[in-house]
Every structure is written in C-alpha cells, then in structure tokens.
C-alpha cells in the first residue's frame with residue numbers, strides 16, 4: 001500500500017487585464033486546414049474567414065479567443 005501526503009495551498013487565479021486577447025478562426029471543411037492565425041480583434045479573424053469562404057465556398061468555421069491569467073498565492 002502506498003501512502004501519500006498532500007499539502008493544500010490557497011491559490012487565486014485572475015485574468016491578466018494588461019494582456020490583449022487573441023482571436024482566431026479555423027475552417028471546419030473536411031481536409032482543408034485553413035486557419036486565420038492570431039488576430040488582435042474578432043473582426044480581423046472574421047475578415048480572414050470571410051475571404052476564405054469567398055475563395056473556397058467553405059462555410060463553417062470554429063472561432064477561438066485566447067486570454068491570459070495569473071495565479072497568485
């Protein structure tokens with residue numbers, strides 16, 4: 001039998017308000033693989049998706065937004 005001792009430390013996580021969020025769009029058409037790359041605004045990622053849709057006829061995209069957080073404690 002293995003015995004373990006755990007130490008619990010109170011931690012807090014907060015959004016890093018000083019960091020800019022990054023947006024991205026990804027084409028979901030089978031075998032395509034197109035992605036916008038990181039963009040500073042949702043509109044910039046959307047414009048890339050619209051251009052890709054116009055050029056290829058692909059119509060479904062996954063969109064992400066990435067933010068940062070800091071843990072203290």
Ligand SMILES: [Zn+2]
Nearest residue numbers: 027029032058
């Ligand atoms: Zn595509």
